[in-house]
Amino acid sequence: MMTARTHQIEVYDLSTWFGPKAVLKNITCHFSDNAVTAIMGPSGCGKSTFLRTINRLNDMIGNFRMKGKILLEGEDIYGPQANVYELRRKIGMVFQRPNPFPMSIRDNVKYGPRLHGVKDDNELDPIVEKSLKRAALWDEVKDGLDEPAPNLSGGQQQRLCIARALSVDPPVLLMDEPVSSLDPISAQKIENLIVELKKDYTIIMVTHNVQQAFRVSDQAAFLYLGELIEFDKTRRIAEAPADERTEAFITGRIG
């Protein structure tokens, strides 16, 4: 029986463990395409673990185990046919702390496409320009592409990391508290950028900050102690949380 694919990323009955410790418990949800989904929840509830399970970055951790299914464009990403490298190309990731490589701005953006077989500078240069423009960084760095990336300001570094993630054309973008280590002005810029990017990308963003989640996201998830308590349109959750724990979190009583 064929079922039409409804979403780029679908999660069915996902549970994960680090050693004996259960972190995520029976999570099922569908992330809307071309929208921002915010994952909220108190510290330690498993938000980062959830993101890192979606691009299989937890595979590196020896005692990590998972059960359940995550589908990317209908394919099980933990299935026997799955190609983890191609999967990670399709699911970009931006981390909490800006982590540009210690090389030039240009080389940072070229790194991804080179990995995936683009060798020719005539092809790479337009990718660099396009990615930096998309990340709203081009105008600030176009005259210094060969400067070392770590010399940029924190906010610029984070936009460079976004450009680096976009350089391999991933349909999905994971962001783990992308602005929490930045000053308010840089944070604002990146928030605006995220709203801009959702036209073309499916974005899943972890955030601690309820107000930010309400400003930026279309869908929101509330995780509590590894359980998915609520998952719905952001507006609905903001106006009338269905669960009292969600309400307690968004009014600031827990978290």
Next chain:
Amino acid sequence: MQDAVGKFVLLVPAFAGSALIILILTFLWYEATPIFLAPQGGPSIVIQPIWDPNRDLYGIALFILGSFICTFLAIAMAVPLGIGAAVFLSEFCPPRIRTSLRMIVEMMAAIPSIVYGLWAYIVMVPWIKNSFAPAVQSNPLTAWMPWFQGSTNGLSVLAGGTILAIMLLPTVVAVSDDALRSVPSSYREASLALGATKTETAVKIVVSAAIPGIGAAIVLSLGRAVGETMAVLMVTGNSLQIPFTLLDPAYVMTSIITNQLGYAFVFPLWRSALFAVAFVLLMMSVSFTVIAKWFVKWGMKTRGLV
């Protein structure tokens, strides 16, 4: 007030350290001056190849050349091997095996050089003579190579370079491993998240980020290699000739000093020429240190790490 006292207390050893270096340099310079001023000597001894104190010939180029060749060979063997081992240790090795391998490496570094020399003399030199040389010289794939020509008794630049490489290896491994492990794991994660394999990440990101540290380690080990005495003395043959092939013997700077200082008092210039060799040696070590510092500075700057 407290601070001033602290500063002063720390200043004393710092000052004593630099004073000692300057003192040694001055002393060597003082002892070497006669040969640099004498009509039989002069600064050109560093490019003159003939060393024969009985005929007033004091060219030390042969020793400089011998040291260079042995050092170059050692670095050419120890560096790729050592970095490879370090990449394995830091990026691929399971933690439990890692600990014991690191311990072995550190123990290797603690073995006295005379022990390495003895082993090389008893095992490696005969092996080069009886197995290695006949094998490469009879194999049509390698027999034509100019660096494998000539008859040998095993005492050779190859033996010297190899034993030096073995002695340098633990340092290169340990320092490179430390440099690789100090690369933040956030770089590794960023690379993996872009779809890189572990190998691609290790080679293109981790090694590249650690290059300043690794490079400095190599340059400093250059200094150790030219200055190493006992092991090299025992296996290079100490023969006053230009080594044209890997199987030829050579005479290195440290060996000539060790071998001849005892009776060089016969002619004052002879003695002075040996100090000239020591002076060149010290200058080389100092410049290696300076180059290492530059290299780190340059590497950190191009990577935006300062």
